[in-house]
Amino acid sequence: MRRRWLVGLVVLLLVATLYPASARGQGAVRLTFWSWRTEDKWAYDRMIRVFEQRNPGIRVEFVPFRQTEYNTILSSALTAGRGPDIIHLRAYGGLETFAAPGFIEPLTFEQVPELRTFSRQMLEGARGRKDGKLYGVPFASQTIVIYYNKKLFAQAGVGVPKSWDEFLAVAKTLKDKGILPFANGGKEGWTLEVMSGAILPNFYGGTTFFDAVMAGHTSFKDPAYTGALARMLELRPYLHPNFMGVDYATMQQLFLNEQAAMFIGGSWEIGFFKAQNRNLEFDVFAAPPPKAGQVPWVSSFNDGNYGVNAKTAYKDAAIKFIRFTATREFGQMFTDLLAQMSAVPGVVIKDPVLKHVQEMNRKATPYIMLVGFRWQAPTGSTLLQSALQAMMAGQKTPEQVGDEVTRGLSAWFEPFRGR
Amino acid sequence: MTGRWPGKLATQAVLLANAVLVLAPMVIMALSAFKSTREIFQNPFGLPVVWRLENFSRVWVEARFALYFRNSVVVTLASLLIILVFGAMAGYALGRVRFAGNDALYLYFLSGLMLPIRLGIIPLFILMRNLRLLDTPWALILTYAASGLPSAVFILTGFFRALPADLDSAARIDGAGEWLIFRGVMLPLVRPALVIVAIYNLIPIWNDFFFPLVFIQSDRLKTLPLGMTAFFGQYYTDWALLFAGLTLAAVPVIALYVLLSQHFIRGLTAGAVKG
């Protein structure tokens, strides 16, 4: 008896769950929109509602995946000729990997006239390198900054440093007062790349060096670059004693719980910090230049783009949505809801911290590896992240890091061949 | 006899120490699930000051635990069913019948024991799409069943082969058909092996999160490990929720294990001696 009952149960369970997925709704066009921004779902849902009210025939579903798995899922889906109608894409090389094989619909100014008004810098991140065509609407610009806790700074009697030496002095004062100066860690290599994006440009000379290295006039073996790397090592005494085990989540917690006074990170953190701890009094400053009085460089980049799947069945509707994301209205909502700098020109920034970020951008330099060296594997980011971990762990010198990155890039970056 | 006492004491000490090493992390996990995040940091080892149940209720609701749990049960049971039925049939043929290519086929299945199907994930995805199975439980069930078959064939072939040679000839002389010999005579004799196969495959299938990740997009079809990893990724700063989620995800398997531990262990014991 018991056996039959069990078999029956299994069969029943199976039958019950194997009904086909709900059929596509009749009448309205249903678009799916994949993204890696799990934490922004609420904001996208609100912005999509505005779009749906304007366009009654179209429904959009925002489906976010975990950042760590997003590329796996997206690439398998696109390879198989499926995937969403609207795709949240990365910029530069991260876009190229999907655009070059023809998986993304190229966009023209006729289709999305709003794109004409976007800054050239932003559009660079939406362009395929091979064909120069536009593949998406840029959504945000990000800047690498240094966050600081106002309360802890006041407690230690220190202010925003104006030069590198002051910066180190501030860190030392904080440490002497028993406050952890920096929340940053090294367990996840990308957080070290972010740190380098803040510290290095002032020492290697910002965009001048970027242009020289892109043109192949110099490489990462340049003493300007390795000397800048050595500056990162000067911060080591002011990181957590076990900072190599500190991951991104722990970094955020240290800063949010006011256990660390500074956090070197991207402008995308503002919204998160505010949402997680309303009482946190924080602001940002640009990584200090060698000498007081100099205007500091900040690294910035196009964070990514909204693109259209070349195989979508609803191209018109999808492009209509993409156009919507290029409007001032969308950009304003995006900035207001998420406290990030929309890529749409003319958006008014109300958030005081974000305003500071915007001011710093008057002297912005491309975030070097992401903008310049992510076009082919091994990417500059991949190479740099690992090498930085070794450097911060005391296993490699800045010169070895420069060597390794240059050598790795020479696999595909012609100008580095033989260097 | 008295000379043995120190030895016995030392034995107990070693075994006890290992038991603590095994249990302590799980006990701390379970206790932390009842604390607040602040309490976890301040008082990681002690009992919770207040036993908070809301961590669990939040996980239950926000992580859609019941739904994922049911999905995992369905996928696991269906996969095991296919593995056992097809595996037993193939094991019977390979273990009892001499035919050209027997060895080759056996080795062919054996190769599957060593190769991670993960290597073929991109072509597998395209295959599932062509069969229109993407985003259905069948994509998972067929993948798990196919990758579980080698172990089933390996274990069951060995068992069938070890049965006395005259068993089936006797039945055949009595006029029994092939299916009856298999189902009525042979299968009951390898029942312990079926348990081994079931247990051997149960744990990896139940715990897998890679294939759901790639094949399943609808939230309502996600299995427990996938649902939980998404949850962990979302609440990574809230340690109280994380521990509650970990505990809740571990409880079903631990409960099953405690209920059936002798079967788990006996199954593996038999498998090792036989294998």
Added chain:
Amino acid sequence: MPGSNRSAGDSAAGRAEVAPPAPRSTPSRRRPPLSLRATRRLWLIVFLAPATALFAIFVTYPILSALAFSLYAWEGIGRRGFVGLANFARLFATFPYSQLLGNAFWHNVLVFGVTMVVQNGAALALALLLARSPRGAKIYRVIFFLPVTLSLVIVGFLWALFLNPVFGIVNRLLAGAGLGAWARPWLGDPATALLTLTLINAWRWLGFPTIVFLAGINAVPEEYLEAGRIDGATEWQLTRHVIFPLLAPAVTIIVLLTFIGSFNWFELPYVVQGVSGGPNRSTDVLSLFFYRLAFGEVDTGLQDIGIGSAIAVLMFLVLVTVSALAAVLLRRREVELA
């Protein structure tokens, strides 16, 4: 009997009643007589076809296709022309791939070695102790095996939380025991990360080899041991000269399973350290290296499916060679036992 088994066996019968023709009518006199050989051949196909087909379609075909991918040029995820062995040439000749390959392979070897010594060594010791049937042996067995049932996702997250250098309990425990100087970023220091991961893995798996060894020891006939004791042999001599030789089959199984596990190692490093095998590739293993090239680094998303597939081919070759050897070994042993 566990419920799952009952239902499985039972439904096999249930299906059989519907699906194939009633077996008893096979040597029917009314129909033109099929020769016994032909009938048996037909049955052979019925028995073998489902498993073979399923395995061929959903395992062999995808793996072989993936291997074929290594012979093509790739542009992102788009397949281009046939390039022969060019991907292999790039893998072996290009920095950093050539170094990463050796690095990852070496880590697989290390994981295998450390697991053999630490995990399986401890398992053998525990099994020998348990085999003497000390008080509570049954409960100990149940406890020791418990972590084997846990998902690696759970194990990985749990230990990552414990080993967190700021909030985790491990460093705190050390500090509490006056060993504060030993506190370190276990998973973040390139010098300790792989070892730490291997030990987490051992924590999870320890019960498995313990039970297998215990079974092997229990299978040693009691008379052998009695005879030895009468001859005045010490416990160690009995262990060394009677138990160990008879334990060979169990050891073979464990070595093989440890090898396969070590060379397919993916979940734990992936869950705990992420896809980069950090810090500085110190926990990189072949599966991660493959996955990273085939699906892209997390934040760059750039893929090189050509080289990724070339790595898959190499993994395939290593595993096939060893599995073939093992199969031959196991076959031979079975013959000897028979």
